Amino acid sequence: MKTLFEKIVAREIPAAIVYEDDLVLAIRDINPQAPTHLLIFPKKPVARIAEAAATDEPLLGHLLLKAAEVADKLGLKKNGYRLVINNGADGGETVPHLHCHILGGRHLGWPPG
Numbered sequence: 001m002k003t004l005f006e007k008i009v010a011r012e013i014p015a016a017i018v019y020e021d022d023l024v025l026a027i028r029d030i031n032p033q034a035p036t037h038l039l040i041f042p043k044k045p046v047a048r049i050a051e052a053a054a055t056d057e058p059l060l061g062h063l064l065l066k067a068a069e070v071a072d073k074l075g076l077k078k079n080g081y082r083l084v085i086n087n088g089a090d091g092g093e094t095v096p097h098l099h100c101h102i103l104g105g106r107h108l109g110w111p112p113g
């Protein structure tokens, strides 16, 4: 069965796509927690960072570099932004397909709730 994000990759579910290449897709989060809130994820359905394999290392590097590139493209570089990966129940993960949140456009508090 496809994950939610695989369905978005397959255009079976609509999304506001901000960036796409062979390996990753970046979309706007449907329930934004900041003025700019994107999700960037591998097209390959790695469930979560804890399940990533050593062979995923190039993919994970690509994901982070593209997250920074997309953040820059959307004007977040100057004031900064936050990348978040929620892993498992205590981490707040709700979609079991690895994704990195890109949050910016306001000052973000620390520690997170």
Ligand code: AMP
Residues within 6 Å of the ligand: 004, 013, 015, 027, 028, 029, 030, 031, 032, 039, 085, 086, 092, 093, 094, 095, 096
């Ligand atoms: P997480 O809680 O870290 O697993 O993040 C999942 C994120 O996916 C949440 O921020 C949701 O708002 C977001 N989300 C859920 N469904 C969609 C969708 N159809 N399109 C865009 N974002 C979504």
